Amino acid sequence: MAARNGNKNVSVAMVRKLNAPARAVYNAWTDPTILAKWLAPGADTVTSITLDLRKGGRYRLEGVNGDGKPYAFSGTYIDIVDGSRIAMSWVYDGPVPALRTGSSIVVADIKQLKPDITELTLTHEKLSARDEAEIYRVSWTECMGKLECVAGTAPPKSEPSISEKHADFYSDSQRRIQDRFETRKLADRLEAVLIHDHLSxxxxxxxxxxxxxxxxxxxxxxxxxxxxxxxxxxxxxxxxxxxxxxxxxxxxxxxxxxxxxxxxxxxxxxxxxxxxxxxxxxxxxxxxxxxxxxxxxxxxxxxxxxxxxxxxxxNCPRYVHKMQLVEESTFVPKANVETPAPSWKRLGAVADVLPEDDSHLKGTDTDLNKTLNKG
Missing domain, CATH: 2.30.110.10 (Electron Transport, Fmn-binding Protein; Chain A)
Known part of the structure; x- marks a missing residue:
């Protein structure tokens, strides 16, 4: 887990092209009824929203997470540009300790590319640690998928696309086994905390x-x-x-x-x-x-x-045995060093099928297990 950063300079930045008009995307950020439909990652559910939509105005969103535990986001609007920009402070109050780090800043920049195509640039700034940023990255990714659904104008598809079919990280079979051993909630939490789409x-x-x-x-x-x-x-x-x-x-x-x-x-x-x-x-x-x-x-x-x-x-490391490296393989190719040939290429059984570059290695050895270090 990353160490705390007292300067709070860890951030998440995401750029998405949404199949929705810019005005619809802006309304999704400013209309409480629409906001409640998408600003809830995973199995979270929004229960109430209050907005004072003006610079210096306050907002508060309350909900329950997949475990039924209450949480809230609240803050102050820092900047509002009608139709194109929303910036606000962001404070989490809920059951996830990694997110209870005080105030951060969320900025949504909305740019219309085509009548029904909008570029949304979302930044979540002044976070305290990388583990906090990774949780938010996963959460915002889920929310932005929902945002496109509520803001978009395209008619519903009769058949889901491959990406939609696999929106859940877990397969149906994995879900059934999780339910059998009552680990679905744990699996969801680990997905939110541990799984991300990039290297930190x-x-x-x-x-x-x-x-x-x-x-x-x-x-x-x-x-x-x-x-x-x-x-x-x-x-x-x-x-x-x-x-x-x-x-x-x-x-x-x-x-x-x-x-x-x-x-x-x-x-x-x-x-x-x-x-x-x-x-x-x-x-x-x-x-x-x-x-x-x-x-x-x-x-x-x-x-x-x-x-x-x-x-x-x-992954959990509990079953990883502790071992120390004695030496790296001498067969790893190195510049200006002749790479030795493996013993199995001297087997008589492969002598007549070796590629031309290895033809000089032809031999008559017969002990397969020995050449593979099994004997």
């Missing part, structure tokens, strides 16, 4: 310390596959807060992971730090490139895999 500074630092991760993929038939990926410490590049990349080195020639990525795109990365006993997951969509600019960073890479992040979350 702490997440990025965690990834760049690792020299291995586990990669989950699935083929076009739905068959999952899990692979171990290793390299030198920091071999996974944090390109930006929503993108990571890693090299695909010379392997056994089966290309299961990159083949699956080319078919279905979806990936799951599990990072485990056995020394610190910590783990983190990254879910997203990936693509493979043989001409990526990052090739300059990775000596010996055959391809580069870039992952567009959809979800990031940290």
């Amino acid at each position: 500074a702490v997440d990025a630092a965690f990834i760049t310390r690792q020299n291995m991760f586990f990669l989950a993929t699935a083929d076009a038939y739905g068959q999952p596959n899990c692979s171990y990926k290793g390299g030198a410490r920091g071999f996974v590049t944090v390109v930006d807060e929503r993108t990571v990349a890693f090299p695909d080195y010379n392997g056994n020639g089966m290309h299961l992971s990159v083949g699956n990525i080319n078919e279905t795109n979806k990936v799951g990365l599990l990072f485990v730090d056995f020394e610190r006993q910590a783990r983190m997951r990254v879910l997203g969509s990936a693509h493979v490139d043989e001409n990526d600019p990052l090739f300059e960073r990775y000596h010996g890479a055959q391809m580069i895999v870039r992952v567009s992040i959809e979800s990031v979350f940290t």
Whole structure:
């Protein structure tokens, strides 16, 4: 958890294009009846709203969260520009300790791009800590989805889109099991607190310390596959807060992971730090490139895999065994150093099918288990 920041300079910034007229979006912020329909993330319900819509005027929103516990937001309007801008102080009073940090500032800038397309820039400033910002980021994302629904003019669709079908982080089957063990409320709270759609500074630092991760993929038939990926410490590049990349080195020639990525795109990365006993997951969509600019960073890479992040979350570390690194693999390619060949390429069973670049490794060894360190 991030340390408290006495200067309160942590912020959340979001830009969304909404399928709604600018006036409708502005009204959704200023009409209590409409406001109550969208300013309630997740299973929260608004019970009352009072607005004194003028500079210096006060507002207060009261509601109950998914656990039935009461909460309130209140503050003062700092700036109001009819149809285009609302700025207000923001104070939370409720059951989530991470949000009870005093006053922050919420600003909504509304810009019409087309008659029925509006750009909404939302900033939540002067927050006290990154964990507070992450909770608000998740909450505002949910609220802005609801805002578009209440402000938009498009007719309802008979069939939901793929994104709408998967609006809930959890599947129906996962929900049924949560209900079986009475953990639905806990799962919802953990989603709000832990799961976000980008890398925080702490997440990025965690990834760049690792020299291995586990990669989950699935083929076009739905068959999952899990692979171990290793390299030198920091071999996974944090390109930006929503993108990571890693090299695909010379392997056994089966290309299961990159083949699956080319078919279905979806990936799951599990990072485990056995020394610190910590783990983190990254879910997203990936693509493979043989001409990526990052090739300059990775000596010996055959391809580069870039992952567009959809979800990031940290798992409970209680079952992670504590282990210490003895040494990194000598097979990790390094510039100006000859990479040794793996023993299994000297097996007689593969001598006649080795690619041309490995033809000089042909051998007659017969002990498969020994060459794979199992014997």
